[in-house]
Amino acid sequence: MNHARQYLIDNGIKPSVQRIAIMKYLFEHRTHPTVDDIFHDLHDAIPTLSRTTVYNTLKLFAEKGAILSLTIDEKKVRFDGYKQRHAHFRCLECDEVFDISLDRDVEFPQEDGLRGFKAVETHVYHRGYCAECAKKKNFNNN
Amino acid sequence: MNHARQYLIDNGIKPSVQRIAIMKYLFEHRTHPTVDDIFHDLHDAIPTLSRTTVYNTLKLFAEKGAILSLTIDEKKVRFDGYKQRHAHFRCLECDEVFDISLDRDVEFPQEDGLRGFKAVETHVYHRGYCAECAKKKNFNNN
DNA sequence: AAACAAGAATGTAATAATTACAACTTTGTA
């Protein structure tokens, strides 16, 4: 069963070797990878893969709504193949991005109450120190 | 009365002509300007101003917690001198960033319930179409 | 007031992520 392939089709994206591999990668790596992470990791399996293709592909996926592009990292865009509503947490120390459950409902603005604004997507970003780094910091500073 | 000057001092930032001008600009322009917006607009008043100074200054302000740096725009960082808790909305058409009130409380993760994660800041970003652009789109498409 | 040191500002050069683009390849179909 090729889950990634079907997922692309369901999202109106023509599958190709590269696209399937990238989508598969995002399903299997919930690490919010960057273009370079993906490019680097898929290079063994697809030696001809081009960085431009990774850029093009991820942009297409995001436009089609198949994935999320995250701007939580001010340096580079990160990508997330997990579409369930959740928040993100970036550690200022180790720079990793974690999924955070949204316990309470976040206000997702709809047609009303927003002066006619139409929201397409909503992101909740937290920045701070992850459990591990927070622990280290406390040991050293306090 | 120099509000900006005092505000900098209160935030542990030594005031200078450039710093006061940039802080004043942020107080007076609730437009979430980029480095280049600020550099361009202050150039008349301070012809010797350097783009690097604007970068350094904004980074310092953000580190000291005097302003917010927004990554809602994947191209460049935007800055916000308004510190009250609020969300942001970027229009995918006209590219402007608007303040949006946070009606319900957003989950601000604290020490508990977050596996030891320590959040420093939380941002809520909406992307979509602002009232004006949404109206135009409807006229043309529907 | 002159000398001095620390911090700030400046301008240019480097870096790094992203995009533009033209050439080449793959795919599906007639």
Add this chain to the structure above:
DNA sequence: TACAAAGTTGTAATTATTACATTCTTGTTT
């Protein structure tokens, strides 16, 4: 098999941001 459309590739360009060495300010000490 031929062909067109779409997809991929690699290089070159673009753009935001940072590094860094030099110059300028400011406040302090003599």
